[in-house]
Amino acid sequence: GASVVITDINTEGGEETLSLIHKNKGQATFIQTDVTKAAEVEALVAQTIDAYGRLDYAFNNAGIAGGPGQSVAECDEEAWDQVMNVNLKGVWLCMKYEILHMLKQGNGAIVNTASIYGLVGFAGGTPYNVSKHGVVGLTKSGALQYAKQGIRINALCPGWTHTAMTEHIVSDPEYGPKIISRHPMGRLGTPEEMAQAVLYLCSDAASFITGHAFPVDGGYTAQ
DSSP: OOOEEEEESOHHHHHHHHHHHHHTTOOEEEEEOOTTOHHHHHHHHHHHHHHHSOOOEEEEOOOOOOOSOBOTTTOOHHHHHHHHIIIIIHHHHHHHHHHHHHHHHTOEEEEEEOOGGGTSOOTTBHHHHHHHHHHHHHHHHHHHHHGGGTEEEEEEEEOSBOSHHHHHHHTOTTHHHHHHHTSTTSSOBOHHHHHHHHHHHHSGGGTTOOSOEEEESTTGGGO
């Protein structure tokens, strides 16, 4: 029932999502944005308000993996900066401009995508692991700062999920089964399951939840 503003650096993907919403009789707008650029994020929020008058819920979901096998000693500076700029700085910039408007409204709910690797260590990718821990810290810090001002801020921590970003890894005949076996439920998550968790955290059903890093991971982090 919400009016939706989709944003992505990828115009083709954004337009595809916009088309799917319109086919299902929904109301939506696509605004191409690079979340690492403050001016573009500020313009995104301003255009959202111009189009719909309010910003009730925000889901900060842009992220990149940054490539496998990046140990602390072997990770190069370019790879580090790229992952941090998208995964952590991008979430901070989105929160910054979303919160500035939500303060004027007196309410709002924000969900940031962290990861199970924002809760536990991951030897396979240092910048990704560090960036997602940063998202959890940013979420908790923001939640405490604005708890009395009507703004709730939580983090979604997905387990491995069937998406375009992970498919080439989980479909690998050697590595894929190992990833699946790490999830006690014996399977990966779906985008729809993650979306349902986000909708819950945005909804009034979660009205007493803020500052929470919410694992949706088939039991991965319970081990």
